[in-house]
Amino acid sequence: MINKNSPVPIYYQLEEIIKELIEKGELLPGDALPAEREYAERFQISRMTVRQAFTKLVNDGFLYRVQGKGTFVAERKLEQPLQGLTSFTEDMKKRGMIPGSQLVHFQLIPATKKIAQQLSIPEHGPVYEIKRIRLADDVPMALETNYISANLMKGLTEEIVNQSLYAYMEGKLGLQIDYATQTIESAISSQNEADYLRIKSGGPVLLIERNTFLHDGTPVEYVKSIYRADRYKFMIEMKR
Structure with a gap:
């Protein structure tokens, strides 16, 4: 009342x-x-x-x-803790949701200057560019683009990238993922991004860039993700 x-x-x-x-x-x-x-x-x-x-x-x-x-x-937003380094697949499974990916493209490209700097490799070196729509219970949550050095991640295939990259890195290649740095900022979706995420063009999104490193400090991936701001929020616990 x-x-x-x-x-x-x-x-x-x-x-x-x-x-x-x-x-x-x-x-x-x-x-x-x-x-x-x-x-x-x-x-x-x-x-x-x-x-x-x-x-x-x-x-x-x-x-x-x-x-x-x-x-x-509205659909309730998924809350993503900022502590801990987990994959999208791991996050969704913890929530009891079914993770999925729709591969947009998977190709070998020469590293641009920015990508080379992010991965600590020579400019024009071979890099896998993997663009995927990340799904939770068949609903698009993010448009994710991974850049991985082809000399570091050998034997990558479309079948593997349709699963969990972290599981392949750690389980099959024995690479020990240690930490990541990540930035989050607000942005406006382009028409292309909106089409992939099934949202309005010009709608609010979260732009996330992450660099992931192995235990010896070697960069293993550079990721640029566009998350739906209407379905995702981030949470951090802070202690004085």
Whole structure:
């Protein structure tokens, strides 16, 4: 119920009511919410207040709007801890989801100056470029491009890259992955990226670049990933 005598803003109380319905499973992803007018009449509040609550829930990723159709419950975002180095496949399995990949291309290319610097190899040296759409329960989550030195990672095939690269590196080649450095920034999706991820062109995405190293400090891969900002968020635990 809305308590109009509470110091807590009415729009915030309505947000909490809707979030509780989502968390209890009474509102499921894809469900349409009643119109703003219905909420206003039900709680005897203004439509402007309802719109304010809806807008905040849209911005926070709980709801989304479709022009001319209404407001709907969004898929919940996957929370990715920033501690620990795991593969996408490992992350999805931990969540009880089925990981998958759709290979866009797999080719041998000469390293550009930037890629050569990232991998500590000579410019124009042979590099595998692997572009994949990463899936969770058949839903696109990220567009990932890996660059790996062909002299370091011998015997790579399409069949292998359709599985887990980390499993192949460690299990088959005996390479000991030790640590990685990673940057995360906000970006706007291109038309090409949007098509792969099934989102609107110009929609918000997370641009992630990662360098992964072996125990002796040798760079083993450089990865550029475009994650759906509507389905992914990152979490870090900080201690004083």
